Amino acid sequence: MSLINKKKIKSSLKAYLFLAPFLVAFGSMIVYPIGLGIKLSMYGQRGARMWYVGFENYTRIFNDPLFWESFKVPLFLLLVQVPVMLALGVMIAFMFETRKRSGAFYRLLYYLPYTIPGIVAGLVWSYIFSDSMSPLGPLFSLFGYTGKILTRGSVPSILLVIILWQFTGYTAFILYSSLIAIPREYAEAAQIDGAANWQIALRVKLPLLRDPLITLFIFNAIGAMQVFNEPRMLGDLVVLPPYYTPTMYIYSSAFSQGRFTYAAAMGIILAVLTCIISLYMLRTASKQILDRQH
Amino acid sequence: MNSASRSNRLVGIILFGLAAFFIFPFYWLTVGITKNVSQLFQKSLLPGVPSHLVDNVRNVFSYQNGVFLSWMGNSLLYATVGAFVGVLIASLAGFAFRRYDFYGKKLVFILILAFAMVPGFATTLPLFMLFRDLNLLDTRFAVLLPSMVNIFGVFMMIAYWNQVSEEVFDAAEIDGAHAWTIYWKIGLPNILPGAITLFLLAFVGAWNNFFLPLVVLNSRSRMPLILGITTMTDPQGFPIYNLTLTASFFTILPLLAVFISLQRYFKPQMYVR
Numbered sequence: 001m002s003l004i005n006k007k008k009i010k011s012s013l014k015a016y017l018f019l020a021p022f023l024v025a026f027g028s029m030i031v032y033p034i035g036l037g038i039k040l041s042m043y044g045q046r047g048a049r050m051w052y053v054g055f056e057n058y059t060r061i062f063n064d065p066l067f068w069e070s071f072k073v074p075l076f077l078l079l080v081q082v083p084v085m086l087a088l089g090v091m092i093a094f095m096f097e098t099r100k101r102s103g104a105f106y107r108l109l110y111y112l113p114y115t116i117p118g119i120v121a122g123l124v125w126s127y128i129f130s131d132s133m134s135p136l137g138p139l140f141s142l143f144g145y146t147g148k149i150l151t152r153g154s155v156p157s158i159l160l161v162i163i164l165w166q167f168t169g170y171t172a173f174i175l176y177s178s179l180i181a182i183p184r185e186y187a188e189a190a191q192i193d194g195a196a197n198w199q200i201a202l203r204v205k206l207p208l209l210r211d212p213l214i215t216l217f218i219f220n221a222i223g224a225m226q227v228f229n230e231p232r233m234l235g236d237l238v239v240l241p242p243y244y245t246p247t248m249y250i251y252s253s254a255f256s257q258g259r260f261t262y263a264a265a266m267g268i269i270l271a272v273l274t275c276i277i278s279l280y281m282l283r284t285a286s287k288q289i290l291d292r293q294h
Numbered sequence: 295m296n297s298a299s300r301s302n303r304l305v306g307i308i309l310f311g312l313a314a315f316f317i318f319p320f321y322w323l324t325v326g327i328t329k330n331v332s333q334l335f336q337k338s339l340l341p342g343v344p345s346h347l348v349d350n351v352r353n354v355f356s357y358q359n360g361v362f363l364s365w366m367g368n369s370l371l372y373a374t375v376g377a378f379v380g381v382l383i384a385s386l387a388g389f390a391f392r393r394y395d396f397y398g399k400k401l402v403f404i405l406i407l408a409f410a411m412v413p414g415f416a417t418t419l420p421l422f423m424l425f426r427d428l429n430l431l432d433t434r435f436a437v438l439l440p441s442m443v444n445i446f447g448v449f450m451m452i453a454y455w456n457q458v459s460e461e462v463f464d465a466a467e468i469d470g471a472h473a474w475t476i477y478w479k480i481g482l483p484n485i486l487p488g489a490i491t492l493f494l495l496a497f498v499g500a501w502n503n504f505f506l507p508l509v510v511l512n513s514r515s516r517m518p519l520i521l522g523i524t525t526m527t528d529p530q531g532f533p534i535y536n537l538t539l540t541a542s543f544f545t546i547l548p549l550l551a552v553f554i555s556l557q558r559y560f561k562p563q564m565y566v567r
Contacts, residue, residue: 008396009394010392014390014393014394014396015391015393015399016390016396018386018387018389018390018473019390019402021382021387022384023384023387025383026406029406029442030409030417032413033420033421034412036420036423036424037420040419040420040422053482092309095305095308095309098305102522106313108554109317110312112314112550113319115315115550116552117501117520117545118502119502119504119524120523120545120546121319123523123524123538123542124319124322124323124539127326127539128322128536131386133535134337135338135339137337163546165299165315165316165319167378169316169325222413224409226413226415228415229370229504230507233524236522251505251508254419257511260526264419264420270413270415271413271416275411275412278411282408
C-alpha cells in the first residue's frame with residue numbers, strides 16, 4: 001500500500017513538472033484575469049478612485065437599455081445567419097459528396113475565406129458596399145434600387161453577407177468530412193430497400209450529421225454574441241452607435257468612456273452566457289477525452 | 295437527358311456560382327491594388343489603367359518612414375513565438391496527462407475545461423489592468439504572453455499523445471530512459487504532425503488577433519499588421535483607400551501562402567472564430 005502511494009507521489013511530482021509551464025501561463029493569463037475581472041465588476045469607479053459596491057454594476061447593466069439593444073445584432077445573426085449558414089453548409093456538403101475527386105478545387109476555394117481575418121474581410125467588403133467604390137451599383141439598379149447601399153439600416157444584412165462569406169465554406173467542409181466518414185453500408189442498405197438518393201440523404205445521412213451540426217451551432221452562437229471586428233470596420237464608413245454589439249459596447253465603455261468596472265461586469269456577463277451556451281459541448285468533449293484515457 | 299445527369303449538371307452550376315461569390319472579394323482586392331483613389335472611385339471591375347500597383351506598393355512600404363515593415367516584423371514575431379511556445383507548453387501538459395496517474399488529475403482537467411470557453415473579451419480588459427500594474431502596457435510582452443496559453447492545444451495534445459501506444463513508452467522506460475528523454479526523443483517525433491497542425495492553427499489565430507493588441511498597444515511601431523492597417527490615414531486623418539487595400543493584401547498574402555502550400559496539415563478542426 002505504502003509502495004503504491006510512494007509510486008503515485010513520485011509520478012505526481014513528475015506530472016506537475018511537465019504541467020508547470022502550462023499551469024503558470026494558464027493561471028496568470030486566464031484564471032487570474034477572470035478573478036480580477038470579477039473583483040473589478042464589484043467596484044464603482046470615478047477616474048482612478050474605486051470603491052466596493054457589491055452587485056450594483058450588474059443591476060445597473062440589467063436596467064441599461066443600451067446593453068439590451070446591443071444584443072439586437074447578435075440575435076439577428078443567431079436567428080438568420082446561423083440557420084441559413086447551417087442549411088447552406090449541409091447542401092454544399094451533399095454537393096461535395098457527389099464530387100469526391102473532382103471537387104477538391106471547390107473545397108479549397110470555398111474554405112479560403114475562413115483563413116482571412118475578420119478585420120480584412122470587414123474592410124474589403126465595406127469598400128465593396130461603399131458609396132464611393134462599390135462596383136455593385138449596376139447589380140442593385142437591375143432590381144430598381146439606385147440609392148445608397150451602405151446605410152445604418154443595411155449594416156445587419158451586410159454583416160450577414162460578410163459572415164456567410166467567411167464561414168460557409170468551413171461549415172460545409174466540416175460537414176463533408178462527417179459525411180464521408182459514414183460507413184457505406186448504411187446507404188447501400190437503404191438503396192436495396194428502394195430509397196432514392198435524396199431520400200437516403202435526408203433520412204439516413206442527415207440525422208447522422210446531428211453532432212457536428214450541434215457543435216457548429218454552438219460555435220456560431222458564441223461567435224454571433226461576440227461579433228466585433230466586422231461591424232468595427234463597417235463603422236469606418238457608416239456611423240454606428242458605440243453600443244452596436246455587446247463587445248463594441250464593452251470596448252467603448254472601457255476605453256472611450258473610462259467606465260472600466262462597468263465594462264468588466266459586462267465582460268463577466270458575456271463570459272457566463274458563453275459558458276452556458278457551450279455547456280452541452282464541453283460535457284461531450286470531456287467525456288470523449290477522458291474516456292479515451294482508459 | 296436523364297434526371298441523374300440533369301441533377302449532376304445543376305450541382306455543377308450551383309458549385310460554380312457559389313465559387314464566384316467566394317472568389318469575388320479576392321478578385322476585387324487584387325484588382326483594387328492596381329488603382330489609385332480616383333480609379334477606385336470609377337467603380338470598375340477591371341484593373342486600373344494605367345496600373346498604380348508599383349506606386350501603391352512603394353507608398354505602403356514608405357508610409358511613415360517604413361512603419362509597415364515594423365508591422366510585418368511584429369506580426370511575424372507575435373505569431374511565430376506565441377504559437378511555438380503555446381504548442382510546446384501544450385505538448386508538455388498533454389504528455390503529463392498521457393503518461394502519469396497523478397493527484398488532482400481530474401480536477402486539473404476540469405479546471406482547464408471550465409476556462410476553455412471563456413471569451414477573450416472577458417480576459418483582455420483585466421489583462422489591461424494587470425499589465426498596467428506590471429508596467430508592461432504597450433510592450434511586446436503584453437501581446438506575446440497571453441497568446442502563449444493554448445487551451446485548445448492541450449486538448450488536442452492529449453488526443454495526439456493517446457494515439458502513441460503504451461509499448462513505445464514502456465520499452466523506453468525499461469531501457470532506463472529519463473522521463474524528459476522519453477518526452478523529447480521518443481514521444482515528440484510521434485506527435486510531430488499533430489504539433490505542426492496545432493502550430494499552424496495557432497499561428498493563423500495569433501496573426502489574425504485584433505482585439506488584444508488593440509487594447510494593450512499604443513505605439514504604432516509595436517503594432518502587428520492586422521492592427522496597423524486599420525490606422526493608416528493621411529496626415530489630415532483621412533482614409534487612404536488604395537494604401538489600406540494594398541496593406542490588407544500584404545496582410546493576407548502570407549496566410550494564403552501558408553494555407554495553400556501546407557494544406558495537408560490544415561485538417562479541419564472545430565475552432566472558435
